[in-house]
Amino acid sequence: MRVLGTALAVAGLAVGGLLVPTEHESGLVRFTHQPVVWTACARESDDDTGRRLDQAGARCAELRVPLDYGDPGGRTLKVAISRLKAADPARRRGVLLTNPGGPGSPGLDFGLDVRTAMRDVADDYDLIGFDPRFMGRSSPLSCGQVSWWLASSGVRRSSFDAAVRTARDVAQGCQEHGDNARLLPHASTSNTARDMDVIRAALDERTLSYYGVSYGADLGAVYTQLFPDTSDRIVIDSSTNPARTQYELGQDAGETQETGLDEWAAWTAGRSAEYGLGDTAERVRANVPRLLERAERDPIKIGGYRVDHRLLSVFLRNMVSQEDNDATLARSVRDLRDAAVGRRVTPNPELAAFLKTFTGPLVSTFVPGVTAVMCADAGWPAGGWPRDRERYWHDNQALRRSQPVFGALNTAISPCAFWKFPPREPATTIGNRVPLLMVQARRDNNTPYSGAQALHQKLTGSRLVTVDLRAHGVYTRGGEGLPVNACADDAVNAYLRTGTLPPKDLNCAK
Structure with a gap:
């Protein structure tokens, strides 16, 4: 277990042989014992x-958390949460608590999708959604008008040179906008996990369940590492x-993305008529x-949009990640x-909706959260981006044969290559015996x-349902309108109902 640079845990626990101070000793008591005022969730007409x-x-509420857990008496941030109360108080x-992923994605309403998957087990829990720090309603960051760079x-x-300029411009826009220079170093996954524990304590709960x-x-893995008790x-x-x-991780995904494209091509060939x-x-x-x-040489004009290779690559990745998208x-x-x-x-409705999103002003609300977390995390689960721009070009060319469609996407240069702020602490190293599914x-x-197999080996108390x-994403497929896998959903719900993990890893058919 990694030794934290500062005493951060809400409850006292041993970290790397050192005793982390309790909430009173660390100055967090004003956050862990703050009042929670529940109100209507809608804020405006749209x-x-x-x-x-x-x-x-x-119902919704706003909590305060420290910007810097090493200085809990300093500046604070707002974290927005929602609650769907348990149907059966007895x-x-x-x-x-729930989180839909990202990084950079708000999650205030994600509990609704999770409730669909939980079925009657949802009656046993208050389902808590939240917008992670710097996203949605939680002290959101702005980088000004910036482009989507992960393409x-x-x-x-x-x-490639144009992509380098885009990444550099995003980095500059994010780092120089407003007082972001004070905020961005604190956007790490570890700090979001600490915010989660403040939510738990403010709700007067001894423990936290999570999806x-x-x-x-x-x-979630980081939370178990920092807060096993x-x-x-x-x-x-x-x-x-x-x-x-x-x-x-991006390059690791490339081979499987190419395989997914092969699967799609075989499916489509069977429907050539x-x-x-x-x-x-x-x-x-x-x-x-x-x-x-063609799109790289001359953007394709369709329905009032211009689709270049950058837009097309993101769309292809999104589509090929789900076999349910084959027809689309x-x-x-x-x-x-x-x-x-x-x-x-x-353009068909799904393509039109994608193009509207990724060519419109909404992109500028996605970019700050994604970029901030990726650049604040020193290593896992994001970070470690090479600073030498020629490394990206070399990798781009090296992957052209094995990843002809997705190689140039998975070697995209990041704004983190131009980041000025060093990480405030090492990334959280994962390795524990906390029981989880x-x-x-x-x-x-x-x-x-x-x-997942590699993480499973690090989380020695875990069971894996395959x-x-x-x-991409199994348990909440029903909430997204996709066919569910009853075997997997039943395994998750049995665990949430009883707290008992399957006796061994489980394989579920399609």
Whole structure:
């Protein structure tokens, strides 16, 4: 276990042989014993998240947390939380905190999706959603008008140089906007885990149950490491290898993304009469690199949008991560192919919604949170980005053969390569015996299965539920309108109901 640079835990516990002070000794008592005032969640007329929560019977509150847990008497931040109360007070077990991933994603209403998956087990818990620090309603950061940088840098040197400029501009915008220079060093995953424990204590709960997916899974692992004594029933879904940096994790995913594209191509070839993209997997797949090459050379005009290789790469990654998206991806590739040869095309609704989001002002609300966490974490689960820009170009070219579609995306240069702020503390090293349940899709190509296996070995008290799916996120599929895997959902709900882990790792069929 890593020795923390400062005494940070709310409850006293031994860390690396040193005794961490209690909340009174560390100055955190004003946060852990603060009053919680519940109000309606909607804040304004166009607040869809708030209205959704209000309609579900949720209430919302705002807590204060230290900006710097090493200086709890200093500046504070706001953290927004929501609560869906347990339906049966007599059976109420406690609180279950939720996180939808990211980093950079608000999660105030994520408890609604989790409640769908929990079915009647939700009656036993107060479900708590929250926007992590610097996101959503929780003292959000701004970087001004910035572009989405986590996208393909292309295979031409001119495209790569443009991607370098974008990353540098995002770094400059984030670091120089307002008083971000004081805030950004404190955006780490470890600090978000500490905020979670302040939420637990402020709600007057002795322990915390938790469900997190994707980055939320990594956040849950960090929480168990920092707060093993207050970790109750913990479920982490679609996690990563804690020994790999964020840059390395992207390249790890590339091979499985290419395999996912192969699976999609085979599925689409079997429906050649419907989509007209080819009657073999090879012919279908060939459409994709051709579109990327065309979009890099000359953006494709479709429905009032201009789709360059950067936009297209992000869309492809999003689509190929879920086998449920196969039909949408096939329609979109057909639409883009037709538009590329000059046909007048109306993009299908899913493609149009993606383009509207990633070409509009909403992007500037996503970028700060993603960038801040990735650059504040020294190593796991994000960080470790090379500072030598030529390293990215070298890796880009080296992966062209093995990852012809996704290599230029997974070697994209990060604003962290231009970051001025060193990490305030080492990243949290994972390795503990806290009992918890892991869930993972075997063919996940966003957080590959090998990463979950590596984390499973570090979390020696864990059990792993494996589902034979190409999917990212398993347990909350029902809340997202996707087909559920009853085997996995039943295993999670049994654990949340009884607190008893499966006697051994479990394999679930599709």
